[in-house]
Amino acid sequence: xxxxxxxxxxxxxPQVISSRMPVFYNPDMVVNRDMSLLIVLAFVGEGAVVCDPxxxxxxxxLRFLLEAGASKVIYNDIxxxxxxxxxxxxxxxxxxxxxxxxxxEDASLLLRKLKGCDYVDIDPFGSPVxxxxxxxxxxxxxxxxxxxxxxxxVLSGTYPLTCIRRYGSKPLLEAEFYHEVGIRxxxxxxxxxxxxxxxxxxxxxxxSHKHHFKVFFKKELGARRADExxxxxxxxxxxxxxxxxEVARLESMKEFCPICTNKMLYAGPLWIGKLWDxxxxxKVWELKDRIILxxxxxxxxxxxxxxxxxxxxxxxxxSAIGERLKVSNLPxxxxxxxxTDGTRTHFSGEGFRTLLNHRxxxxxxxxxxx
Ligand SMILES: C[S@@+](CC[C@H](N)C(=O)[O-])C[C@H]1O[C@@H](n2cnc3c(N)ncnc32)[C@H](O)[C@@H]1O
Ligand SMILES: [Zn+2]
Numbered sequence: 451x452x453x454x455x456x457x458x459x460x461x462x463x464p465q466v467i468s469s470r471m472p473v474f475y476n477p478d479m480v481v482n483r484d485m486s487l488l489i490v491l492a493f494v495g496e497g498a499v500v501c502d503p504x505x506x507x508x509x510x511x512l513r514f515l516l517e518a519g520a521s522k523v524i525y526n527d528i529x530x531x532x533x534x535x536x537x538x539x540x541x542x543x544x545x546x547x548x549x550x551x552x553x554x555e556d557a558s559l560l561l562r563k564l565k566g567c568d569y570v571d572i573d574p575f576g577s578p579v580x581x582x583x584x585x586x587x588x589x590x591x592x593x594x595x596x597x598x599x600x601x602x603x604v605l606s607g608t609y610p611l612t613c614i615r616r617y618g619s620k621p622l623l624e625a626e627f628y629h630e631v632g633i634r635x636x637x638x639x640x641x642x643x644x645x646x647x648x649x650x651x652x653x654x655x656x657x658s659h660k661h662h663f664k665v666f667f668k669k670e671l672g673a674r675r676a677d678e679x680x681x682x683x684x685x686x687x688x689x690x691x692x693x694x695x696e697v698a699r700l701e702s703m704k705e706f707c708p709i710c711t712n713k714m715l716y717a718g719p720l721w722i723g724k725l726w727d728x729x730x731x732x733k734v735w736e737l738k739d740r741i742i743l744x745x746x747x748x749x750x751x752x753x754x755x756x757x758x759x760x761x762x763x764x765x766x767x768x769s770a771i772g773e774r775l776k777v778s779n780l781p782x783x784x785x786x787x788x789x790t791d792g793t794r795t796h797f798s799g800e801g802f803r804t805l806l807n808h809r810x811x812x813x814x815x816x817x818x819x820x
Contacts, residue, residue, distance in 0.1 A: 455742045456516040474506040484747040487518040492733040497521040498568040503557035508536030526553035564588035577601040582643040605632030622717035626770040637721035650675035654727040682723030726758035753796040
């Protein structure tokens, strides 16, 4: 028996977790499920109507009922075997299935028939792009949408042509904050999918963990509100020689680095607004003991709590400073965070954010070099 939160599963795990499992269950994705429960609890409260349209084993659905006090869960998976396993899971756990609606059909079709959901969780294999439009529709006003993406290599720049085709944006593998660029591209895509239907889709919490990104969005209604949100789309220009970076609009993008005259690289269009709603982050932190969290989730949450206080676009890493700025006597991460009044970032174990402008950071680095 595997235990996740309050749920017991009797699933035999294969050596390698893959989409070819008869019914999919990935223990590493406990972080994804933990976070979805917590964010819904913090944002909606108890009594939420939750839709789990790619439910697989159903562990998320059942946890929403047993741990997050959902009033109704709409479970679906196109794989009929998954639905059967979910019913068995409910039995094994002696849970009350009367608050669950069961479906086994294509998620896009089902989502188009639903309405009034407080939360919809889009969690497919790979990219979520094909489910975005239908996923946004059943979320009620001021409700929540959760989007997972496991095509992080595409979003982060390993396959730039695929990223441009799938998301309509150029990634930036050359930057030390390439994962952050990836998540900002994913956010842009979801925001645009909402805007075209006159919905304002606003990111309020996100993270990157192992092989997945997860972003939670608030849905508001109205063309004017959607236009406001679209103002947060833009570009990042970046110098791979001196690490200079700048948020830019298309019309104001610099071709050459204002510091070292190197040719600038760019990423985008992407989300240049905040990644976290600080009030929500505080609330999530307050409520963290209400859910049985994995150690990894707790670690992630702790880091994001700090990181959300310094919401810069992009961050630095020790290795980029060492290699590109030729610093041989690198200080520790702790020291450089002290010197720059920075914070750590959950995106990288050796990364830090600082509100110092780049010229001041370069001066500080020159001092370190001595
Ligand atoms: C990554 S798994 C979901 C994991 C699950 N949400 C969890 O937390 O354990 C993706 C699931 O989507 C299902 N699926 C794939 N295509 C689908 C579709 N078009 N409609 C509904 N379900 C689909 C698969 O059968 C699989 O169980
Ligand atoms: Zn430069």
